[in-house]
Amino acid sequence: MVDETGPSCASSVLTIDLGALKRNYRLISSHAGTSECAAVVKADGYGLGIGPMLNALRDAGCATFFVATLDEAIALRTLQQGPVIYYLNGLMPGEADICRTHSIRPTLNDPGQIERWAEYCATGREALPAAVHIDTGMSRLGLTPHETAALAAAPDQLQKFDFALLLSHLACGDTPDHPMNAQQRDSFAGAAEALPPTTRSLAASSGVFLGPAWHFDMVRAGVSLYGVSPQPGRPNPMEQVIHLQGKIVQTRDVDTPQTVGYGAAHRFEGPTKVATVAAGYADGYPRSLGDQGVAYIGNRAAPVIGRVSMDLITLDISSAPDAKPGEMVDLIGPHNDLDSVAESAGTIGYELLTRLGHRYRRCYIETTA
Amino acid sequence: MVDETGPSCASSVLTIDLGALKRNYRLISSHAGTSECAAVVKADGYGLGIGPMLNALRDAGCATFFVATLDEAIALRTLQQGPVIYYLNGLMPGEADICRTHSIRPTLNDPGQIERWAEYCATGREALPAAVHIDTGMSRLGLTPHETAALAAAPDQLQKFDFALLLSHLACGDTPDHPMNAQQRDSFAGAAEALPPTTRSLAASSGVFLGPAWHFDMVRAGVSLYGVSPQPGRPNPMEQVIHLQGKIVQTRDVDTPQTVGYGAAHRFEGPTKVATVAAGYADGYPRSLGDQGVAYIGNRAAPVIGRVSMDLITLDISSAPDAKPGEMVDLIGPHNDLDSVAESAGTIGYELLTRLGHRYRRCYIETTA
Numbered sequence: 114m115v116d117e118t119g120p121s122c123a124s125s126v127l128t129i130d131l132g133a134l135k136r137n138y139r140l141i142s143s144h145a146g147t148s149e150c151a152a153v154v155k156a157d158g159y160g161l162g163i164g165p166m167l168n169a170l171r172d173a174g175c176a177t178f179f180v181a182t183l184d185e186a187i188a189l190r191t192l193q194q195g196p197v198i199y200y201l202n203g204l205m206p207g208e209a210d211i212c213r214t215h216s217i218r219p220t221l222n223d224p225g226q227i228e229r230w231a232e233y234c235a236t237g238r239e240a241l242p243a244a245v246h247i248d249t250g251m252s253r254l255g256l257t258p259h260e261t262a263a264l265a266a267a268p269d270q271l272q273k274f275d276f277a278l279l280l281s282h283l284a285c286g287d288t289p290d291h292p293m294n295a296q297q298r299d300s301f302a303g304a305a306e307a308l309p310p311t312t313r314s315l316a317a318s319s320g321v322f323l324g325p326a327w328h329f330d331m332v333r334a335g336v337s338l339y340g341v342s343p344q345p346g347r348p349n350p351m352e353q354v355i356h357l358q359g360k361i362v363q364t365r366d367v368d369t370p371q372t373v374g375y376g377a378a379h380r381f382e383g384p385t386k387v388a389t390v391a392a393g394y395a396d397g398y399p400r401s402l403g404d405q406g407v408a409y410i411g412n413r414a415a416p417v418i419g420r421v422s423m424d425l426i427t428l429d430i431s432s433a434p435d436a437k438p439g440e441m442v443d444l445i446g447p448h449n450d451l452d453s454v455a456e457s458a459g460t461i462g463y464e465l466l467t468r469l470g471h472r473y474r475r476c477y478i479e480t481t482a
Numbered sequence: 483m484v485d486e487t488g489p490s491c492a493s494s495v496l497t498i499d500l501g502a503l504k505r506n507y508r509l510i511s512s513h514a515g516t517s518e519c520a521a522v523v524k525a526d527g528y529g530l531g532i533g534p535m536l537n538a539l540r541d542a543g544c545a546t547f548f549v550a551t552l553d554e555a556i557a558l559r560t561l562q563q564g565p566v567i568y569y570l571n572g573l574m575p576g577e578a579d580i581c582r583t584h585s586i587r588p589t590l591n592d593p594g595q596i597e598r599w600a601e602y603c604a605t606g607r608e609a610l611p612a613a614v615h616i617d618t619g620m621s622r623l624g625l626t627p628h629e630t631a632a633l634a635a636a637p638d639q640l641q642k643f644d645f646a647l648l649l650s651h652l653a654c655g656d657t658p659d660h661p662m663n664a665q666q667r668d669s670f671a672g673a674a675e676a677l678p679p680t681t682r683s684l685a686a687s688s689g690v691f692l693g694p695a696w697h698f699d700m701v702r703a704g705v706s707l708y709g710v711s712p713q714p715g716r717p718n719p720m721e722q723v724i725h726l727q728g729k730i731v732q733t734r735d736v737d738t739p740q741t742v743g744y745g746a747a748h749r750f751e752g753p754t755k756v757a758t759v760a761a762g763y764a765d766g767y768p769r770s771l772g773d774q775g776v777a778y779i780g781n782r783a784a785p786v787i788g789r790v791s792m793d794l795i796t797l798d799i800s801s802a803p804d805a806k807p808g809e810m811v812d813l814i815g816p817h818n819d820l821d822s823v824a825e826s827a828g829t830i831g832y833e834l835l836t837r838l839g840h841r842y843r844r845c846y847i848e849t850t851a
């Protein structure tokens with residue numbers, strides 16, 4: 114972004130409400146009761162900027178942060194020395210030294226990683242902290258049930274380092290009635306019982322709302338901090354954090370017979386007022402919203418017509434015929450929130466959020482409740 | 483990206499071949515014959531980094547560049563003083579002064595924008611260059627046929643500035659047999675005839691391959707520079723520019739009955755070797771590739787199983803059971819090129835390219851033919 118051109122020259126604006134983020138953190142934290150509420154800030158703070166997310170969540174009381182990769186962990190540590198930082202993707206060869214240097218805690222996802230960390234700590238005579246991840250049903254990362262049982266039977270490697278956290282991940286946490294939730298909770302509780310005592314963490318955002326039996330000692334609030342509903346299909350208790358606006362760059366009156374956009378994909382049935390807006394799939398407004406998405410001008414709906422282009426969309430603004438070039442339309446806003454736009458695009462709020470482009474002006478605001 | 487951790491610690495690597503980019507430019511340029519070949523580098527060089535794209539294309543002989551927004555134009559000008567730079571989204575109020583300061587050429591998309599630029603130039607007694615965009619069938623940006631006819635009848639505003647370029651855009655250029663291509667060509671030629679003489683540009687990447695009748699004085703090479711086929715369904719004459727690799731972070735043997743991933747979406751039919759790879763939809767590997775995508779380990783196919791997560795995918799590596807954590811798999815590579823992966827994801831190469839994430843290590847190489 115270039116500072117010289119003021120916001121009035123921005124093609125599109127992504128407004129991020131740090132006040133809403135903090136209130137979402139506090140809401141999840143209050144649901145978690147006495148369990149610590151950590152925050153997940155991977156993928157550049159779910160696309161919203163790691164620095165502002167970190168600062169706001171620290172202000173809200175968060176002390177422990179999770180990211181996916183070692184690169185992300187280093188970037189986070191560079192911003193602040195205080196917080197506890199875990200990275201989830203596992204300790205690869207050569208990474209132990211970097212973890213020690215930056216006070217970063219790796220997640221150990223298999224017996225080889227446990228051995229690697231244990232040997233590193235034994236050699237340095239320093240019991241450094243790490244998490245152990247056990248798989249209770251995702252089959253993605255973490256020790257298998259067999260490996261977990263073996264570790265419980267011979268936990269000597271765990272004595273060589275600071276076994277600071279035992280974690281697992283729910284596969285169906287956003288589906289409260291799914292039988293896997295209780296199965297995974299019981300597997301996790303059983304494994305924790307068999308292993309040396311430590312802090313236990315199973316629930317991410319959705320898991321928090323399954324109830325206290327899933328909270329254990331720490332919950333890891335993630336996507337719901339940023340406004341995504343933890344339980345799709347039920348009322349969303351989270352505040353919206355983002356507001357995405359695109360600028361109208363041209364309006365026109367279209368008469369039949371006429372087509373619009375690539376592939377001449379949309380044919381008008383009658384006279385229509387059309388606005389072209391400066392946002393497209395390169396900005397993370399998914400191409401799958403062609404002839405599906407709905408923008409809003411105030412409270413008036415303006416459906417996307419034709420295909421989404423790389424940098425532009427065209428809207429039917431017949432409901433708001435006075436809209437002029439230079440005015441902003443809501444691409445994600447009060448009448449079309451993140452989850453509903455994602456659903457129209459055939460995806461989930463998580464993907465829409467993390468794929469927001471970098472061409473928007475980003476405005477960080479802080480509303481009060 | 484943090485320099486401290488070498489490439490061996492990168493979770494995933496995006497390799498961009500500047501040699502292939504240059505050869506693609508020269509190929510399109512040679513097809514364009516005596517017409518000038520400009521380059522489109524909007525959306526951060528189609529996601530590949532504006533700086534390296536600019537330098538490589540300049541090396542290959544390109545002198546004129548197009549971007550979408552004024553912000554992008556300023557960023558481009560900051561990198562190099564030499565090239566001619568146009569931005570396509572139109573001259574909004576307040577932008578004329580910025581254009582003059584940075585030697586940026588606006589595209590004038592409606593009569594109001596033409597008047598704005600003409601008055602600005604008249605006031606400053608300086609005939610600054612700009613493009614005029616006429617709509618010949620996209621109904622997205624540009625003067626309507628009626629507005630174009632009015633301008634041709636009373637072209638006095640065009641005398642007040644340097645009318646440097648007349649442009650239009652094909653709606654169906656990637657479909658050689660579509661009747662709109664000839665209609666738009668004829669409309670464009672007719673309008674150019676009626677307006678004062680200037681450089682004429684109609685064809686983008688696909689249009690170049692429609693043949694000399696679409697070339698006029700300048701072509702605007704865009705997505706095909708970066709490897710996307712200009713004519714889907716026909717042999718792709720372009721070289722692949724990107725190679726996307728993800729790192730295996732864990733492997734495991736799975737026995738029935740077992741599920742993998744969120745929603746327990748994939749159930750194994752029999753014993754399977756599974757690898758978890760550090761790339762997900764936050765990295766621009768679309769969620770729609772769940773149970774659809776195919777990665778490659780060398781020349782052995784490894785299908786995506788279950789859902790694509792934010793940071794991870796799981797692959798069936800039964801065809802390459804010796805693959806180990808730390809090894810790289812091809813997410814987009816010689817056996818699964820950009821267009822084919824996009825097709826599996828239900829989209830087009832353009833979208834896949836421009837939505838590549840920013841968590842990859844980016845390696846710029848330059849191969850020789």
